[in-house]
Amino acid sequence: MKKHLIAAVASLSLVGASPATAQNFDREDLGKLLIGLAAVAVIGAAIEENRDRDSGTRVHDNHSGGINRNNSWSDLGNRNDWSNHNSRNRHVLPRQCFRNVETRFGTTRMFGQRCLERNYRYVNSLPGRCAVRVYTDDGPRRGFDPLCLRERGYRAD
Structure with a gap:
């Protein structure tokens, strides 16, 4: 999604180099349009980054000895606490x-x-x-x- 927005902003900036006054579209309107599209691109990038961060840091504790990225190596000795009788x-x-x-x-x-x-x-x-x-x-x-x-x-x- 971010790539599409960047491509749209870049293409509009190239269109802005041609005379746009023939269509009652002056430079001020073009500037407002570019600023609006840039704002949409920034918001879209932030949403995408947040979505990636949420999906990347999720750790499922299935009590089967899997890797838990939130624990350090010192917590490996406490795995007996995660045994079946406690997990129930x-x-x-x-x-x-x-x-x-x-x-x-x-x-x-x-x-x-x-x-x-x-x-x-x-x-x-x-x-x-x-x-x-x-x-x-x-x-x-x-x-x-x-x-x-x-x-x-x-x-x-």
Whole structure:
């Protein structure tokens, strides 16, 4: 996509070298058009780079001894922690941490962060995308969205 946008900008810049006043298209309009196309090219390149970065850094933890790029060599000794008996319980969240929190916009359902820190061993491995912060009359509450966690394989016990 980036190549197509660059080619379009380059071709329009070459067209700009010819007299464009015959079609009621002056140099100011051509400049605005080029700036707009350049902005579209930059936005498209940023989106493509972000998409490449997201797909390139995803690491699937399948507990089969695969390479986990987020861990260093010092973590290789801790593979016994990832054994089968722990992997079954890794995605099971304690039900007592599930809360209904009253906000001024209504009731929000979430897993409380402090409760999970006390009762769930793998709280640091929960997906950051599922983290939520809601504001109540008693102040802000942090936790995790249960629907987001369910989509990523977690369940309540």
